[in-house]
Amino acid sequence: MEPSELAASIREQRSARLQEAQSILDATAVEGETPRDLTVEEQARWDGLMTEINELDRRAQRFESLANAKAVSTRQSPASEMRGVLVPAGARVEIATPQVSLRAYGRGTDQRTGLQEAHRVGRWLAALMYGHQQSIDWCRDNFGDQELRALGTTANSAGGVLVPEEMERAIILLREERGVARRNVTVMPMASDTIVIPRYQSGLTAYFTGEGSDITTSDPAFDSIRLTLRKLATLTQWSAELNEQAIVSMADMLSAEIAYAFADKEDSCLFLGTGTSTYGGTVGLIQGTLAGSKYTALAGNTAFSTLDLDDFEAMVGKLPQYAVAGAKWYISRAGWASSMLRLAAAAGGNTVTNIQGSYGAQFLGFPVEFVQVMNSTLTAQTSTNGLCYLGDLRLAAHMGVGGGVRIDVDNSRYFEKDLLAIRGVERIDINYHETGTATVAGPVIMLSTPGS
Secondary structure, eight states: OOHHHHHHHHHHHHHHHHHHHHHHHHHTOOTTSOOOOOOHHHHHHHHHHHHHHHHHHHHHHHHHHHHHHHHHHHSOOHHHHHHTSOOOTTOOOOOOOOSSOOTTTTSSSOHHHHHHHHHHHHHHHHHHHHOOHHHHHHHHHHSOHHHHHHTSOOTTSOEEEEOOHHHHHHHHHHHHHHOSHHHHSEEEEESSSEEEEEEEEEOOOOOOOOTTSOOOOOOOEEEEEEEEOEEEEEEEEEESOOOTTOHHHHHHHHHHHHHHHHHHHHHHHHHHOBSSGGGTTOBOHHHHOOGGGEEEOOTTOOSGGGOOHHHHHHHHHHSOGGGTTTOEEEEOHHHHHHTHHHHHHTTSOOOHHHHHSOOOSEETTEEEEEOTTSOOOOSOOSSOOOSEEEEOHHHHEEEEEEEEEEEEEESSTTGGGTEEEEEEEEEEEEEEOOOOOSSSOOSEEEEEOOOO
16 A cells, blocks of 8 residues: 555545544533533543544654655755745655644633644645645644745745744744733734824913903814835854754744744833944934933942832922823843842841742833843943833834734755754834933933932
8 A cells, every 4th residue: 555545545544533532522512501521431432532633643654754855856846846946855755643832822812722723834834844744734624824925935045925824923922022012002904104193282371361361272283104114134054954843843843933032122222222223223212302301310329239219219200190000110130139129128127038039020100121131230330321211102102013913934055964954024114202301301200310
């Protein structure tokens, strides 16, 4: 019997096991009620079926791999036809039932759903990056037209393609979990490269008017905020050879690394931006905040360890009332531990329980967000801006985002090293517009150290 026929027979057995497993779950469902738990006998049978299904998968994939190898030896690989490139030398990919899921999964989905989605991402990567024929066939059957077209791009590259929604969701979740900027500013999806947003500056003025006298006119004032998308990209090298069962773990690592790189750069632009090309032209809080929104610590308080409650209370007092409801502290974890945590622990009234327990990230009634790109120097630093901030970033800054995350794969750049070049791309812009004035505070207050 041919390997493909043996694989088909095993797949039929697997399908029968799946149907039996589904019938066990169906038996627990009562219309209008929450499904009951499995009985001891049902759980034992369920576990046995899952073990059998996994084993049948492994057996079927061995025969499918053999069938694919025989097919490639007699005709040109469809992977090459689809991608317009040669499959990377030495590439070896076999997809087994995944044992891990992408880190972002498990939030709002059950384990089986997470594994299925991670498996989809792994299949897509195997087809895109390695020309793995079994995964290409699997993608034909399970993905939409967009992903299939993505696998058929131009020569010398697997192409710049939108990633499957499962992987993009993983990148987005990880990016927002790691990054402070994106989850705190006002995010604006953009359909074009540039948008202009009207901004309210001032309103009407009321005047006392004598009887029979003309009423003094006044008009609201507006200006605008401009967002222009800029490309933010990562480029890395990846092995052209992949071992069995590694594809889902690779998807996990790749999505996390791209997400973390994007998140750190977005945070750097918002908090540290100086208007240079390093920050995509963004002028962030440390450079853009004007004098009315600054508070300089008391004389001698030039380090996190010497800041006192008077400094932080003064920042609270300087914050405008309209920004209080959504205000947070923004500070590095090292700076927080040396200043806010130190002050909280020294405030008195502590017990063994709360000394040994964990401290909540809350200070003077406001939540604390840890921004790891911010100043974390613990020694004295005079005339230094941006040790911490207090305010509502949603009122202070906008982030424009265009489209989704893209991934490009090229197997020619590092050909002599037998490596793939992988590029992640997103398009964003950040505009910190509510900076305050020379005399009036905006919605974010910045802490600076004195000259001595």
